[in-house]
Amino acid sequence: MVKVDVKCPFCAQTASVKKYGPGSAGHQHYRCQACCRSFQVDYEYRACQPGMKEQVVDLAMYNAGIRNPQGLAVNPWSGALWLHEHGLRGGDEINIPEKGKNYGWPLATWGVNYSGLKVPEAKGEIVEGTEQPVYYWKDSPAISGMAFYASDVFAPWRHKLFIGALKDKEVIVMRVDGNTVTEEGRILGDRKQRIRDVRVGPDGYLYVLTDESDGQLLKVSPAATR
Incomplete structure (x- = not known):
């Protein structure tokens, strides 16, 4: 520095x-x-x-207040660009980046330092002049990778957003309505593998990349997660 x-x-x-x-x-x-x-x-x-x-x-300069971006994807139903980022100890969040706006970091955060102490520059969770996230986690799953499911192959997955979790070792599944997250669930937690990336293939399957010494590329369908 x-x-x-x-x-x-x-x-x-x-x-x-x-x-x-x-x-x-x-x-x-x-x-x-x-x-x-x-x-x-x-x-x-x-x-x-x-x-x-x-x-x-x-x-x-396009915008400010983005800490550590990990995933970027266009919401196929609203046309908005979604970005998610790592917080410190807590404070992972999803934002819709727009020109000229401030997304908080380090003034506004839902997390604390890795030591457990407050981020020195932080003024709170909601700070005037900064944008609130679309979604956030106070207990960080260490999100990674992001894919909207716009395929017609598997009806149960329509209007879902998939995000990997490195620390929580599973895939986060979120129901999306416009630019709002209405529901959160988890899949593949039984495998206990760090998830580095998620993508929807042209065949409609979800492809999941693990982050391990013997990393794997998993081909996933709704039936495989029951």
Whole structure:
């Protein structure tokens, strides 16, 4: 974590802005120490030639307050983009990212630090000026991967959302109505395997990737989860 001189898009402070990872070409992540908001700066560089320095030609920010994204998918019934992210100890959540909005982190969170202590920058679970998640878990399952079921192959799965759980070692099944989650269930917990990713295949089956030393790709139907 290194202090750099970058102007915060929220409070316009230039000093005491900390850069934190992961940082890759064209993407740098920052947290302003003045207003405690996180933001990302996207840089587009000119082609480098011998003897020439890289030059910043564009700077843009889409939204703020996203902590650690793990899954991204388009809701086929509403057309909205859904994103889910890891909290710390508690606070995994699903959001619908929109331009210019702040989704809370680190000011608003439903979790605490791994030590069990409060997140220093946090002001509560609901903070004015930040968006509330579509759904959240106070006890984090460590969500990973996300797939909406829009196939007609298995009727019991219609209008369902599937999300993997690394810590809870199962697949979360959620009923979706528009942009609202109305029900949550779990499947494949008896296998006791960390779930890394979930996808719906063109054949209508759910494909589940485990995250183990002997990882497996599972082909799942409703009958297999009874």
